[in-house]
Amino acid sequence: MVELGPGTGKLAARLLAERLQPEARYLGLDVSPGMVALASERLAPWGGRAEVRRVDGSLPLPVADGSCDRFLALWVLDLLDDELSAGVLAEAARTLEPGGLLCVAGLARGPGGVARLVSDAWEALCRFRPSLVGGCRPRELALPASFELRHRRLVTSWGITSEVTVAARLP
């Protein structure tokens, strides 16, 4: 499993502890040295099965073609510009084995009511003062043709909407 932008490694620890097979291996790639240190410390109990590496934000990612069965990017693509975000999805297609699953979560446009007001305000804020919202903004995921959509759901919590997408790498 490869995760782009694992942050503190909280999800990875939970997956390793509760979900993944004993032989599964995890690789996290993050641009922040602080996050790499925190995630590495959190994942230390899994020894050689879990590794977190610092990347410089450029592509390609240091992952071999077709070498992983899961590729996660959670609340990361909404930080990147459109070109880099499309590049990351192309990298997910390159590194996933056929049938492997991509999971992306990120800020999305609210479906209506308060959620829509919040996402519109967020977008406006990000246009004028990106630093106030950490540079992330609601966006629509453009899934490349090399994936088949398996699951897409909007989740709104405290007025903030995220979209969760799961897609399979076509052979």
Ligand SMILES: C[S@@+](CC[C@H](N)C(=O)[O-])C[C@H]1O[C@@H](n2cnc3c(N)ncnc32)[C@H](O)[C@@H]1O
């Ligand atoms: C908003 S945090 C999300 C962390 C984690 N995925 C979560 O859901 O809690 C974004 C993370 O992505 C990392 N990041 C930002 N741009 C990146 C890039 N181009 N490549 C890899 N990691 C990146 C940040 O350092 C940070 O750890």
